[in-house]
Amino acid sequence: MPYVTVKMLEGRNDEQKKALVEKVTEAVVETTGASKDKVAVFIEEMSKSDYAVGGKRLSDE
Amino acid sequence: MPYVTVKMLEGRNDEQKKALVEKVTEAVVETTGASKDKVAVFIEEMSKSDYAVGGKRLSDE
Amino acid sequence: MPYVTVKMLEGRNDEQKKALVEKVTEAVVETTGASKDKVAVFIEEMSKSDYAVGGKRLSDE
Amino acid sequence: MPYVTVKMLEGRNDEQKKALVEKVTEAVVETTGASKDKVAVFIEEMSKSDYAVGGKRLSDE
Amino acid sequence: MPYVTVKMLEGRNDEQKKALVEKVTEAVVETTGASKDKVAVFIEEMSKSDYAVGGKRLSDE
Amino acid sequence: MPYVTVKMLEGRNDEQKKALVEKVTEAVVETTGASKDKVAVFIEEMSKSDYAVGGKRLSDE
Structure with missing residues (x-):
């Protein structure tokens, strides 16, 4: 807690996803006061x- | 906004999914007054x- | 199944919500072939x- | 209704998933009074x- | 991890909700092998x- | 797109929530390359x- 879900189009590479969870976690810790180890991030990719x-x-455009 | 998620069993073909997002979007626009370009639809398929x-x-039936 | 979630800003009135679930359900039935009584719709309102x-x-605009 | 979603790391085998939905459904029926055939369970697996x-x-540990 | 969400109609009392999270957590631990303190349960109530x-x-029935 | 949902305990004040969406949006833009105006953030508070x-x-602790 907090639990963060990032839903986005598939296609980001592994380095981007690694950086994404790091930076988003920092943003949540900094602004909510939650302790870092309590922040969970889920990435959901869409086709x-x-x-x-x-x-x-x-896909129809 | 609005954001619509349709969760259903996998197996619909591409034409069905194309029609689904069109018709659902129209239904939302017609009844909520949202502008069409603001309506997002996500399809989530289950096994x-x-x-x-x-x-x-x-799968156990 | 299918399960449809419509997430939108709060403020639609009861008639709009009633019409929304009716029309969205029809759209899903027509395009997926699901039987009507199997379609569930959830409305989630955001502040x-x-x-x-x-x-x-x-709220900050 | 109720609708139960279990989000977990991928890797459980088919027997575990079969047992999971059975036991979770029983737990929900026993404690909420819902009828068993109204309880739906969704498994979502994460990488x-x-x-x-x-x-x-x-994956980075 | 695992994360369990139970979505149901509002109206269960506090004792039912307390029992619900206990029993569902036990069911998940027993069948997935997850450690108990890693299981999170969220209750979401619908109108x-x-x-x-x-x-x-x-509400229209 | 991307769509970010932050689920956390209720109790953060308005300034914290304002800062949260700003910082999380910046983190997503910086790491995914999405354009800022395409990033949506939803806050969901739990009791x-x-x-x-x-x-x-x-509440039982």
């Missing part, structure tokens, strides 16, 4: 065929 | 081995 | 102080 | 590269 | 006006 | 009576 904005999937 | 009703997974 | 785009909460 | 505690992914 | 099955909200 | 670790709710 372009499972995500639409304005009624159109990214 | 039969990860979904149970009444304590029994669909 | 403007708990939702941000571009790093700014709607 | 070690998409899950971090304390700013560090399990 | 009858925000939940529909078959296109009809429970 | 101590709806959250348990190790089978015990925080």
Whole structure:
């Protein structure tokens, strides 16, 4: 606690994901006062065929 | 905003998923007054081995 | 199954929410072939102080 | 209803997942009074590269 | 880890919720081999006006 | 896209929540390359009576 979920399109590489969880965790610790070891981060990746904005999937653009 | 998540068993084909996001987006726009380009839809597919009703997974039926 | 979650800002009235679940359910049935009584819809309302785009909460605009 | 989601690291085998949904469903029925056939359970598995505690992914340890 | 979310209609009393998290946690520990102190449970309560099955909200029945 | 959800105990004040969404958004932009105006952040607050670790709710400790 806190629990952070980042939902984004697939395609980021491993270094980006490693940096993402580090920086997001720091941001949460700094602003909420939670202790670092209590912060969990989950990455959820979406495919372009499972995500639409304005009624159109990214895979159909 | 609004953000719509549709969680369902895997197996729908690409045309069904394309139609799903179109029709669901229209339904949301029509009833909430949100502008179409602000509506996001996420499809999440489940495997039969990860979904149970009444304590029994669909893969065990 | 399917399970649909609509996350949106609070403020829609009861008639809008009633229409929303009806129309979204019809859209899902029509496009996925699911039987109507199997479709569940959840509405989740957000406060403007708990939702941000571009790093700014709607309550701070 | 109730709807139960169990999010955990991938790696449990099929027997464990089968037992998990059975036992969790029983626990929910026993304590909430819901009828068994109304309880749905979803299993969501995470990869070690998409899950971090304390700013560090399990795949980086 | 594991993280368990139980989504249900509001109305259970405090004793039921206390028992629910205890029993569900035991079920998860017993079947997944996770250590008890690693299991987190979240209860999310829904209003009858925000939940529909078959296109009809429970508050409209 | 990306969509970030921060789930935490209720009790942070408005300034903390404002800073949280700012800093988390910056962290996501910096590490994923997403444009800032595409990042959405949702805050979800939990009550101590709806959250348990190790089978015990925080409200029962």
